[in-house]
Amino acid sequence: MLTAIPREQTRARRPDQSGHVERDGVQLFYEVYGSEGPAVFLLPTWSIIHSRHWKLQIPYLARHFRVLTFDGRGSGRSDRPASGYYEREFAADALAVMDATSTDIAVLVSLSLGARWALMLAADHPERVAGAVFIAPSAPLGKTLASQQPYLWDRELRTDKGWARYNRYYWLRDYQGFLEFFFAQMFPEPHSTKQIEDCVGWGLETTPEILIATEIEKEFDEQATRGLCMRVRCPVLVIHGADDLISSPSRGIALAEATRGELVLLEGSGHGPHVRDPVKVNLLLRDFMGRLGGK
Amino acid sequence: MSITETGTRARLPDSSGYAITPDGLRLYYEVFGRGDRTIVFLPANPISHSRLWKAQIHYLARHFRVVAYDGRGNGLSDFPDPATLWSNRFYAADCLSVMDVTATRAAILVGICTDGVFPSIQLAASHPERVLGIVAIAPGVPHLTPRHPNRAKAVAVYEQVLDSNEGWFKLNKHYMRGHYGDFLEFFFSQMFPEPHSTKQIEDAVAYGLDGSADVMVMDEHDPVASNKDQVEAICRQVRCPVLVIHGDRDECQVLERGLLTAELTGGRMVKLEGKGHIPNARHPVLVNKLIADFAGDRTSPQHANIRTHDKPRALLISSPIGLGHAWRDVAIARELRRQVPGLRVEWLAQPPVTTLLAQCGEIVHPASAELAPEARHVDAESGQHELHAFNMLRRMDEILCANFMVFHDVVSQEKFDLWIADEGWEIDHFLHENPELKTSPYVWMADFAGYLPMPSGGEREAFLTADYNAEVLEHIAQYPGLRDLSIFIGRPEDIVRKRFGPGLPTIPAWTKEHYQFSGYVLPFKPKDLANRKQLRRELDLDPDSRLIVATVGGSAVGVHLLHRIVEAFRILRSQVPEAELLLVCGPRIDPNDFPTVDGMQATGYVHDLFKTLACCDLAVVQGGLSTTMELVANRRPFIYIPLRNHFEQNFHVAHRLRRYGAPPPTQYDDATPERLAAQMRRRLGARVTYERVETDGARKAAKLIAPLIKTT
Incomplete structure (x- = not known):
């Protein structure tokens, strides 16, 4: 059991x-690595973790490209407003970071929920998005996993088992218990202790109240998602673990279809392949950049 | 309309056809091979046609889809009416027509000189989505510099009828009309200044004659850009990667144009020394590799130099944490070179190991500079005489991944006949995770097997170390041939008698099954260091003093122990006035940080520290394997104080030292200055009864490795 947040390694x-x-009174913390070559923008995901989850991508990509990251609102060194966690806020934050760093155009790389703001950016600001990579996208296309279906997030439940922990009341009752459950689901691969610990540690840096706010303010539905996908014109790569226990692989498959993108299904991988299988994902990213004409 | 065949074609096109230009001309194209990426070769028309690229197509079509076409006015394409006006705007438009008809959405454009390069730059500016990259050979982007001085006078009178047309004055509208063949012969003899270029010149002249002088001298109108500012503006719009290849003996385009083209487009410049205007014909292998690397995005800018090694090459990845490691790797490398004549060993290593390697005259691969530093991490993870080695490794995941990627870049760009990783954890882990990335024989070396939990870590650490061990065991079981060879630096008896974890095999049983044993590897022969008086004189040390040497390795973690040794020495000195202390602080601790004490001297990094240790009367050291084993080999008394929570020093090394008959470790918590002083007094100059250390470890290790290196 973790008792304290470990110091950053x-x-x-x-x-x-x-x-x-600063955008709309919210301070967003960003980092820029490298100065050569086209820009790769590693987008925030759900505010449960901050930008350090890209730590295995940054050193490699920064040797070949200019790499941007920022902590999503509600996480890391960015502000934690009580509300204002709509997908469009994250998209606008991302644009603000691009502006602040004089980044005209970038390849977007998103994880999970980050797919939503990546889609908005690619559809609404095509001149600023050279390409988009979606890792384990979690946009409402495809299926919800059966294991997640029975439980209501917004209702007190009589059980704390499995996905019943994905519940606002449970989060308030036992936040660390939720984090440990959730990230164990994120990394079903054996020998993932370090990856799980890292994520739990980052999760403890924010609060259940923030996560509840993000959940309440999710706006996307399937129709809106499909509308955005139709308007995506840039090259797309979807990377999805075939054993993803958080976002069904059918979501990645559907997203690749809807955006006419390329799909890479990773056998045996869960919801965080860039963390658990970094070399594979790094090479996929580099290859994608190369095909776009990246240096 | 014809093409002169200058030999049997190496490869015929998979398809061919005609594109129709907006102004109604037919352009003949050919498509070769298949692949995700397309390379389009732009013609240098009308002076040549697509066969200009004959030395490129066969090779590149094995890796890429290749499109080549004849430009208007040569080869199998239509010739424009010479009575009309020529426009350089045709070039880019014609390229697009061919790309469209061949369903080439985007491509890498490869061209030469003005007619082949400037259009690709225009396209990259106007249609960035169609151009993935540009290879600009001998680029003749106009107006960037004055024309080549060799023809300045001739160009000035190009339109005039001259009395005589010698040399560059053959470049004359009227002379070319009447003596096109002679012009071509002169021109291409200039283009190939390299000796032994007869075939290349003949071919080029033949391709020129497939065209027509009348087209060649057509009057031009409607230029793409009429001054330097306009040209620069176009170049600056290029966002795709650009590779400029330019010979420094180019008699057509001055080298300065290539440099400026690279600069304006943000491209990379490869200067070819001693080479002329058409290196793709004269130096095809070099140019092919450059194009393939560029199109495959395989070369990073730092390593543009192309070298061919006919001698075998090994890449040695040496863990930077212990300097003793590096010495044993040097010993093995030296022995390997003895056993494999001509072998070149290059090192992927980082400070402080690189310092040692440089002094040994070893070759440090330049990509080493790109490695993320591990020493800084070790220091950050250290406490007071404490380094939790397992946590330290575990918390190095980011650095290990970053450094594997550097390794991967190196071996994807350069051919090595063998990879050797001495406890290069990232290499072994990520190769097993990504076995398809293994492209050379691979040797793994280690002096211990098994992460072991420290008691302080409780159940959690026991679980974690077992999990890490299980992963290694599963890796090996799943890809038993991935390591072509695993060498245990030591003997089977050196293996600790423990289990990898609950439900896992015992470490000795598994290790004996999966490793070969070299015995311990010493970087010296003990008998060469046996005359201690002479050694002291050689090292400028007093031959008659009672010398204590204290050393703590290459990291900064030993600083607390050194301070404690200094305090202990103060006490000892009051009892044994002839005792002297040499404090070896290593590369990361400042010797000036210690108080002045009678009989004590502090120094920084000492290159061949094993010599100093070989002639001491007592050594006080940490529990690192190399230092302690070297003391055993040289039969010196010593006190060793393992770093707290360092599983390797506390279990693996202590076990091995026990086996050699060395005294048990002293725990840091017990080593108060008073107790340490008493222990130092007892051990100073004491007789030792160690077992002999084998002296042929390096030779044995090299003998195991050598058969993996293919020599031709």
Whole structure:
């Protein structure tokens, strides 16, 4: 059991530039690595973790590209407003970070929920998005996993078993218990202790109240998602673990179809392949950049 | 309309046809091979046609889809009416027509000189979505510099009828009309200044004659850009990668144009020394590799130099944490070179190991500079005489991944005949996770097997270490051939008698099954260091003093122990006035940080520290394997104080030392200055009864490795 947040471990590479950008009164912490080549923008995901989850991508990508990250509102070194966690807020935050770092155009890389703001950016700001990589996308296309279906998030439940922990009352009751459950689901691969610990540690840096706010303010539905997908014109790569226990692989498959993108299904991988199988994902990203004409 | 065949074609097109230009001309194209990426070769028309690229197509079509076409006015394409006006705007438009008809959405454009390069730059500016990259050979982007000085005078009178047309004055509208063949012969002899270029010149002249002088001298109108500012503006719009290849003996386009083209487009420049205007014909292998690397995105800018090694090459990845490691790797490398004549060993290593390697004259691969530093991490993870080695490794995941990627870049760009990783954890882990990335024989070396939990870590650490061990065991079981060879630096008896974890095999049983044993590897022969008086004189040390040497390895973690040793020495000195202390602080601790004490001297990094240790009367050290084993080999008394929570020093090393008859470790918590002083006094100059250390470890290790290196 974790009792304290571990100190940050030594980074393989430190940012070349970092700072805060303020949008609508919310301070967002960003980092820029490298200065050469086209920009890769590693987007925030659900505020349960912050930008350090890209730590295995940054050092490699920054040797070939200019890499941007920022902590999503509600996480890391960004502000934690009580409300304002609509998908469109994250999209606008991302644009603000691009503006603040003089990034005209970038390839977007998103994880899970980050797919939503990535889609908004690609559809609504095509001139600023050279390509989009969706890792384990969680947008309402395809199926919800059967294991998640029976439980209502917004109702007190009589059980704390399994996905019943994905529940606002449970979060308030036993936040760490939820984090440990959730990230164990995220990494079903054997020998993932370090990955789970890292994520639980990052999760403890925010609060259940913030996560509840993010859940209440989810706006996307299937129709809106399909509408955005139709308007995506840039090259798309979807990477999805075939054993993803959080976002069904059918979601990635459907997203690739709807965006006419390329699909890579990783056998035996869960919801965080970029963390658990970093070399594979790094090479997929580099290859995708290369095919776009990246250096 | 014809093409002169200058030999048997190496490869015929998979399809061919005609594109129709907006102004109604037919352009002949050919498509070769298949692949995700397309390379389009732009013609240098009208002076040549697509066969200009004959040395490229066969090779590149094995890796890419290749499109080549004849430009208007040569080859099998239509010739424009010479009575009309020529426009350079045709070039880019014609390329698009061919890309459209061949369903080439986007491509890497490869061209030469003005007619082949400038259109690709225009396209990258106007249609960025169609251009993935540009290879600009001998680029003739106009107006960037004055024309080549060799023809300045001739160009000035190009339109005039001259009395005589010698040299560059053959470049003359009227002379070319009447003596096109002679012009071509002169021109291409200039283009190939390299000796032994007869075939290339003949071919080029033949391709020129497939065209027509009348087209060649057509009057032009409607230029794409009429001054330098306009040209620069177009170049600056290029966002795709650009590779400029330019010979420094180019008699057509001055090298300066290539440099400026690279600069304006943000491209990479490869200067070819001693090479002329058409290196793709004269130096096809070099150019093919450059194009393939570029199109496959396989070369990073740092390593543009192309070298061919006919001698075998090994890449040695040495864990940077212990300097003793590096010495044993040097010993093995030296022995390997003895056993494999011509072998070149290059090192992927980082400070402080690189310092040692440089002094040994070893070759440190330049990509080593790109490695994320591990030493900084070790320091950050250290406490007071404490380094939790398992946590330290575990918390290094980011650095390990980053450094594997550097390794992967190196071996994808350069061919090595063998990879050797001495406890290069990232190499072994990620190769097993990504076995398809293994492309050379691979040797793993280690001096211990099994992560072991420290008692302080409780159940959780026991679970974690077992899980890590299980992962290694599963890796090996799943890909038993991935390591072509695993060498245990030591003997089977050196293996601790423990289990990898609950339900897992015992460490000795599994290790004996999966490793070969080299015995311990010493970087010296003990008999060469046996005359201690002479050694002291050589090292400028007093031959008659009672010398204590204290050393704590290459990291900063030993600083607390050194301070404690200094305090103990103060006490000892009051009892044994002839005792002297040499404090070896290593590369990361400042010797000036210690108080001045009579009889004590503090120093920084000492290159061949084993010599100093070989002539001491007592050593006080940490529990690192190399230092302690070298003391055993040289039969010196020593006190060793393992780092707290360092599983390797506390279990693996202590077990091995016990086997050699060394005294048990001293725990840091027990080593108060008073107790340490008493222990130092007892051990100073004491007789030892160690078992002999084998002296042929390096030779044995090399003998195991050598057969894996294919020599031709």
